[in-house]
Each structure stands twice: as C-alpha cells, then as structure tokens.
Amino acid sequence: MVRGVTSTAAGGGERADAPARLPEGSEDASRVAARLRELIEGHRLSPAQRRIARHLLGRPHEAVFLSSVDIAVATGTSQPSVTRFAFALGFSGFPEFRDDLRAAMHDGPVAAATELGPVQAMVDSEIRNLELLRDSLGDTRRLHELAGALAASRPLPVVGLRVSAPLAHLFGYLAAKAHPDVRVFDAPGSALEDGLSRARDAGARWVLAFGLPRYPRELRDGLVWARKAGLRVGLVTDNAAGALAEHADAVLTAPVSSRFAFDSQAAPSVLCAVLVHAMVDALPVREQAAIEHFESSAGERRLFLPD
Template sequence: MNEEAVAEPVERVLDLFHGVRLTPTQRRIAHCLVQHGPTVAYLSAAEVAELAGVSQPSVTRFAVALGHDGYPALRRRLRELTADGPDGATDAGNELQQAVRTEIGNLDRLAGQLADRDRIAETGRVLAASRPLPVLGLRAAAPLAAYFAYFAAKVHPDVRVLDDGGSLLTDRLEQAAAAGAGALLAFVLPRYPRETLDALREARAAGLTVVAITDSPVSPATEHADVLLPAAVGTDLVFDLHTAPMALAMVLLQAICDAAPADTQRRLEAFEASAARRQLFLG
C-alpha cells in the first residue's frame, strides 16, 4: 500500500480551511471534521453540531464561510475528499496494520511540513534563549513533556517540567517568567485538558512566547499559541498514538541544539565525563 494515500484524505480536508479566517467556534467544527475523518461526511448538520459541541446554525455558517451554499454542499465535498478510491475501498490489511500505516502517513505528512527549515530553526532559537525553559504537558501529554525535558536538560541549563495542574500551575508559570523565561513549550493533545488551555492564557499574560505542539492546525491551542506546530495523533486504536508529536518534539530539540552548537557540545561533553566517572551506563 502507498503510505502517502493514507495521509491524503486528511490533507485534502485541511486544505478546505487554508487561508480562511475561522472564528473559535468554526475552528472547533473544523477540528471535528479532521478528527472524525470519513465518518463525519455522512452526518447531518445537527449531528455534526452535537459532535463539535456547537449550535446547528454555527455548522451552516461554517459551511458558508468555506464558500458553500450550505451544509449539504459541504457534506458532498467532504465525501469526495475522504473517499479512499473510486469505490471507497482500500487494501490496508487488518486493523492493527492500518493503525501503523496511519502513523506512517502522519510521519510522512510531518516530513513535508519540515521543508520550511527556517521556521523550525527560529523556534529553536526562541526556546534555546529562554532561561529557564518551562515545558508544559498535562494528562496524556505529560509523558511527551517529560521525554522532551529529559533530553533537553542535557543541553539546556534550566528545563522545568510542568506536568501537574491545579492552582500551583499558574504559580510555577509566574515563577518561571520572574526567573527570566521568555518562552513556554506546550504539548496540547486530545482530549485537550481545560487546565492546559488556561495555562496557555496565563503564560501569554505573563509575557511568555507560547510554542505549542498539537495534533491539528485547527486544534483549540490555535488561538492561544504564538507558534503552532501540528503533528497528527493516531486514533485507530483504543488509545491515541503520539508517534508524530514525539518525532516533532525531537526535531525541535535538534533545532535548540543547532541554535547554540558550542554550548550544546560543551554540555554534552560535560555530561559524558560525569556519566563515565559515575559509571552510569553499561555500554
């Protein structure tokens, strides 16, 4: 099977929104269309409204904003865009193989986005310059934040993981800003904890530049981030697959290293000397 074919329907749906200024409510509808894929192309306007948590008139206005006469016309277009082939059939294997192939498609789409190296390089410079560097990830995003921070701490002098919500989260954001932080890296993944979005608002209020790794260009993080870096989440299994967001996190860490190569080399050499002295590793 051609892995590119897996990603194409999602890309075609995302193209519907390219260059269109959407309201927050319309972004919720757009995200719903992307997240639920071919299924949503066979739902009524009322069903889409319920799924997205908006009103039915909002769905109709959304369709018009995209240049259609109404929702039925948009639904016909969605059916065309999400069809896998002339007869809608695919040769994807069993459901486990399909889940992995979808991840291959997600990674392939991410690779295409990384053609713009300047944007990633500039984001790396912004994060590298932030001392300290707070890294936010709540609930399902917490492991990604911890994984990124584990390696980032080898090349950055002060990485602070924010993986607990509650009233202390705002305190820790304000403390980071007071200590000199200029940016926040946030992992914003489904089901989008309310506390995460509240924290993004607080971070911007504290003067931090918010860089968000999220699952879609129309995710709820869009209106709260200064830099949005999308990487699709796999939804074919019981629990989400975060393959592409993790890959993007490591690409961003590479950009941080590239922003200060001399400091990076010095810190890595210091760590290796310390690890050897303490005999941390077997190999």
C-alpha cells in the same frame, strides 16, 4: 445488489436477525475494508466510536450486513452511539453509512494495500503521519525560529498536561542535557500558574507547551495565564487551527492517529526530538559542550550497560 438482513419491529425500532457474511478474504470483503479505512482516516472519533470502528475493521466480511443494534451489542455501546459514529464520518445516519459500504463492493480492483490486516493498517496510518510530518518540515524556518527562542529563554518552562505530560517530560529530560534551566510542569491550576509566574520572574521569555488531543481545558487556561504573565507561548499540537492554537505565538504541528484505542503519538514524538535537536544547535557552544561532559561522566560512572 446486496440484501439487508434487518427488519423493522412492531415498535418501529431496528431488529437484528443473524447477520449474513461475505467470504472472508474475498475481494468484496477487501473492498469493504478499504472503504472503511478511507472513511475513518482523518476523523476524530470518541472512545466509543473507536470501539465501533475497530469492530467493523476486524469484520469487513460482515460489516455490510450488520444492523446498528448488532454493532451496539457487540461493542458494548448503544444504538445512538452507532448513529453518532455514522454522523462523525459524514453520513446522515447509519443506513446511509452501510449503503456506502455496500456500494464499495462494486468498485474496481482492490489495491495491494488493502491486503493489510487491521493491526498493520493501524501501523500504516502512523507511517503516513510520519510522511506528512516529513513533508511539512521541508521549510524549517518556523522550527528554527522557535528553537532559537527556546534556547535563549532562561529559564525555559515546559508544560504538558494529561496525555501530553510524557512528551513534555521527554523534551525536558533531553533539553536539560544542554540547556541550563529547564522546568517541566504537568500539574494544572494554581500549581501551573505559580510555576509559570516564578519562571517569568526569574527571566523566562518563552514557554513551550505540548497540547495533543484530547485537549485539556486546564491547558488552555494555563496558556492564557502564561500570556497574561508576559510569556510568549510555543505550542506543539496536532492541528494549527485547533482549540489551543489561538493562545500560542508559534505553533508546530504533527498529526496523531486515532485508529488505535487511544491516540498514537509517533509523529509528535519525532517532532519533539526534532525540536530538541534544533534547540541544542541554537545554544552557545559552551552549553552544547555539556552533552559531551555528561557522556564522559556517564562513562566514568558506568551508568549504562554496554551495547
């Protein structure tokens, strides 16, 4: 039985003494690290909660002894933030969360995967996300239906706000190598509404939006506006039941990892490339030939350094 090292102060609050620790690299510490990764995986955490998670993952040999005060001080958060972290992982409070970690020390042998360091474990979470994306693309009907619709939309507006703006620009940059009229919008409000309205007046039928967490309210408003303007909406997001999906006509999903300080978008980036590939395949041959023309022109102009 593991003994705690905290006591209750006279005022009823939690008081932290100097925390004990397990031997670093011990099987008990490895079991705690494995349980922490299992609990955190798949949960959406706030930036403060991610700091707490990273702190604990980096110190599994201390985690079962730390009080909420210890963690709050070490991470520059507050004791209520630590409690909310426990809530976010499904516990009724911090003591229940810590008891769960302590119970993990009595589990069976540690799997080899628990030998991963904290940074390796973060990368491993992205590998699993890519495997999930790969498996979800076993049936490509929705992918090809959306790609065909985007290929036929002239012009093709593409929207991404805040953290999703780089993916929108990546898609737009690549798609414009073959599609004759791609228009990328990354500003919210009236600028987005005006741009979508002009695209619709010019003949657009679809808009492609990238909406990854944290979901901007302005993006939802832009999607609502797009549908009112008569555009159909294709959405690339991380959750088919998320806050934006109800405002889209076609949804493609790729998971993001919240194990890092900021969401990692490896799987959505791959899905972006997959969607461009499928859209180019759906374009008429004469427009696909534009890619070859660009390559020839780039060679003549020596745009790129030799490999």
